[in-house]
Amino acid sequence: MWAMLEHNCPEQLVMKINALYLTAFTAYKIDHLFNETGITLNI
Template sequence: MWAMQEHHCPEQLVMKINALYLTVFTAYKVEHLINETGIIS
């Protein structure tokens, strides 16, 4: 387990960054939508 975490493949790193970006982007879009609908309502 620790050996796998210490050994960083470029593919694994890219996948982690993509997942993190998608999570942040989705959270931002959802928050933006909630704010917009809150203002309209």
């Protein structure tokens, strides 16, 4: 696994992880908000 990440400096890796976490957390919170308020999306 680390062999794939050698070209990335740790700061870039941390930023990517934080971005993924924020994206997933925001999506979760929005989904939870929709469930709490009874909003349904017809997708």
